[in-house]
Amino acid sequence: MSNKNPKGFSGLSQLHSKNEDKADSVESDFQSETPTDTIIASTSETKFSSKHENTVSAGSEPEVTVETVQDERQKSNQSGVSWGYIFWFLLIAGIFMAISQNYDSPSSVPKASTSNSSVSPKAANVQTPSTSQLGSSSNVEKNIKPNEIPKPQFTKPPVGLNNILSVSQISWCTRESMRIEAMRNIFNTNGGIDEFNRIVNDYNSRCSNYRYRQGDLSRAEREVEKSRAIIVSEATREAELIDQRFKKNANSSKENSRKPPAHLTREVQQLLTSLGYQPGPIDGDYGRGTANAIMAFQRYMNIKQDGLINQSLVSMLRQAVAKKNTQLTPSKPNQRSNNGLPENAHVDIYGTGWDCDRGYRKSGSQCLKVNVPANAHIDVYGSGWDCDRGYRKSGSQCLKVNIPANAHIDVYGSGWDCDRGYRKSGSQCLKVNIPANAHIDVYGSGWDCDRGYRKSGSQCLKVNVPANAHIDVYGSGWDCDRGYRKSGSQCLKVNVPANAHIDVYGSGWNCDRGYKKSGSTCEPI
CATH class of the missing domain: 2.10.25 (Laminin)
Incomplete structure (x- = not known):
C-alpha cells in the first residue's frame, strides 16, 4: 500500500473506501494490521481479497462470520475468488451508503478475530447491519412522502479552521452565505452596518476554511438551493427590521440630546406655573406640555416661538414673575372679574390680559357679538363664523353649493367632486369611457388596463x-x-x-x- 499523502483536504481522503487497489496489496495490509472500530479504519482498511470472504447462512438475515486467515485460505480453494470479491464489495458499498446518510452517529464495525475458531456476531456482542440497512439508500428516505421536498437541517458549526463539518453544518454555512448576500445593501444606519459586520465576522470564524466528506458539499448546496427564495426573503426582512430598530434608537437618542438640563427645566416649569400657564408637573422633564407653555409665553411676548429653554427665556420669565408679584391685586388665569374687563370678556390664559367670550369678537376695548348669517355657525376660534356643510362663503352670506349630476359634496364641505367612474369637465361630470380589458383606476376618474394588457392610446392591447x-x-x-x-x-x-x-x-x-x-x-x- 502506498504511503504517499493523498491530494485534497488533509486527512479526509482516509474517509473514502478505495476499492480500486490491487488485491495482493490489500492482502498484505490485512494480514499485518488489526482493524479498529472507527469509521476511518473500517472504510479505509476493510478491503476485499481473494483469500478473505464471509459466509451467509441461508433463510435468515445475513450474518457476518469472522474467520482466521488460515481457515479462509483453506476455504479459498473450495469457494473460489469471485464470490469473495462480490460479497465484500456489496458489504463495503452498503456500509459506505449508510455512513453517507447519517455520518454523525456511525454504527460500530465488528473487529476481525485472530483466533483459529469461528466467532459468531452474537458471541462478540456486535450488532450486524441488516440487508435493508445496507442494501439500498432508497430505504433511508422511505418515510418521505411523494412530491414532498425535505427541509434542510441547519446546525451552527464550531468556531475554528479545518474543522470537519457535517451536512447540516455545511448547510448552515451555505444558508448564511445567501443571507449575507441578501442583507449586503439594505443597512443604512451605523448600528445596522455594525450588526452586518458582526454577522460576517461570525460566518468567517466558522465557515472560512473547513473540511468535509466526499459528496457532502454538493448535497448540502442542493438541499439549501431549494429554499433559496425563502432564505433570501427572510434575510431581507430581518435586515430591514434591524435597520428600523437602529433608526428608532438613533431618533430617540437625538431627541434626548436636545433636552435641556433638568434643573433649568424645573425652574422654567415653576416660573410658568406662577404666571398661570400649564406646563404640567414640575418634574424637570422637558415634554410636550412644557414646550406648549413656553410657546404660549413667547407668543404673548411677541418673540420667536420655538419652545426651547435657554438663559434668555429664563431671564424673561423671572422678570415677568417679579412684575406680577409687585401688583397689589394680581389677576389669576381663568378667573372672571369685572374690574377693568369689558362686557362679554374674561381673563386670558396668561393672566395679564383679557379675551372675548365665544361668539364675540374684540373691537378696540370692547367685545362685539359675531353676526352669524343663515346656514352658518361659530368657527373653531369662537370669534368668527363658517358656512355649514354644503354651503360656500360669499361675502357676508352662505350660498348653497350647486352639485351637478353624478357628483357629491367634497371632503371640505364647500365644493363638490365627481362620483367614482366620472370625471370633472367644467361644471359637470362626464362618464369615464372604459375600453375593453380595462377597469376604473384607483382615483376613480380614469382607467387602467387589466393584468396581462398594456395601454396603447385609448385601448388595451394584450401583452x-x-x-x-x-x-x-x-x-x-x-x-x-x-x-x-x-x-x-x-x-x-x-x-x-x-x-x-x-x-x-x-x-x-x-x-x-x-x-x-x-x-x-x-x-x-
Whole structure:
C-alpha cells in the first residue's frame, strides 16, 4: 500500500473506501494490521481479497462470520475468488451508503478475530447491519412522502479552521452565505452596518476554511438551493427590521440630546406655573406640555416661538414673575372679574390680559357679538363664523353649493367632486369611457388596463408573452422564467457551465463554492 499523502483536504481522503487497489496489496495490509472500530479504519482498511470472504447462512438475515486467515485460505480453494470479491464489495458499498446518510452517529464495525475458531456476531456482542440497512439508500428516505421536498437541517458549526463539518453544518454555512448576500445593501444606519459586520465576522470564524466528506458539499448546496427564495426573503426582512430598530434608537437618542438640563427645566416649569400657564408637573422633564407653555409665553411676548429653554427665556420669565408679584391685586388665569374687563370678556390664559367670550369678537376695548348669517355657525376660534356643510362663503352670506349630476359634496364641505367612474369637465361630470380589458383606476376618474394588457392610446392591447416567460409584477409586461434571460422579444436558456448554478436573479449564473468565474467557465480556486 502506498504511503504517499493523498491530494485534497488533509486527512479526509482516509474517509473514502478505495476499492480500486490491487488485491495482493490489500492482502498484505490485512494480514499485518488489526482493524479498529472507527469509521476511518473500517472504510479505509476493510478491503476485499481473494483469500478473505464471509459466509451467509441461508433463510435468515445475513450474518457476518469472522474467520482466521488460515481457515479462509483453506476455504479459498473450495469457494473460489469471485464470490469473495462480490460479497465484500456489496458489504463495503452498503456500509459506505449508510455512513453517507447519517455520518454523525456511525454504527460500530465488528473487529476481525485472530483466533483459529469461528466467532459468531452474537458471541462478540456486535450488532450486524441488516440487508435493508445496507442494501439500498432508497430505504433511508422511505418515510418521505411523494412530491414532498425535505427541509434542510441547519446546525451552527464550531468556531475554528479545518474543522470537519457535517451536512447540516455545511448547510448552515451555505444558508448564511445567501443571507449575507441578501442583507449586503439594505443597512443604512451605523448600528445596522455594525450588526452586518458582526454577522460576517461570525460566518468567517466558522465557515472560512473547513473540511468535509466526499459528496457532502454538493448535497448540502442542493438541499439549501431549494429554499433559496425563502432564505433570501427572510434575510431581507430581518435586515430591514434591524435597520428600523437602529433608526428608532438613533431618533430617540437625538431627541434626548436636545433636552435641556433638568434643573433649568424645573425652574422654567415653576416660573410658568406662577404666571398661570400649564406646563404640567414640575418634574424637570422637558415634554410636550412644557414646550406648549413656553410657546404660549413667547407668543404673548411677541418673540420667536420655538419652545426651547435657554438663559434668555429664563431671564424673561423671572422678570415677568417679579412684575406680577409687585401688583397689589394680581389677576389669576381663568378667573372672571369685572374690574377693568369689558362686557362679554374674561381673563386670558396668561393672566395679564383679557379675551372675548365665544361668539364675540374684540373691537378696540370692547367685545362685539359675531353676526352669524343663515346656514352658518361659530368657527373653531369662537370669534368668527363658517358656512355649514354644503354651503360656500360669499361675502357676508352662505350660498348653497350647486352639485351637478353624478357628483357629491367634497371632503371640505364647500365644493363638490365627481362620483367614482366620472370625471370633472367644467361644471359637470362626464362618464369615464372604459375600453375593453380595462377597469376604473384607483382615483376613480380614469382607467387602467387589466393584468396581462398594456395601454396603447385609448385601448388595451394584450401583452405578447413569449415562450418560457410570464406576466411581470406590474401586469403590463413580461419577464423570463427562472433559468432564462431576456434577448429582444424572446427568452433564451441560460447556459450554466460545470460547477455553477443559477443566480438569485434567475437570469444568470454563479460559480459553486470553491470555484471562481473565468470567462464562461468556473475554475477551482
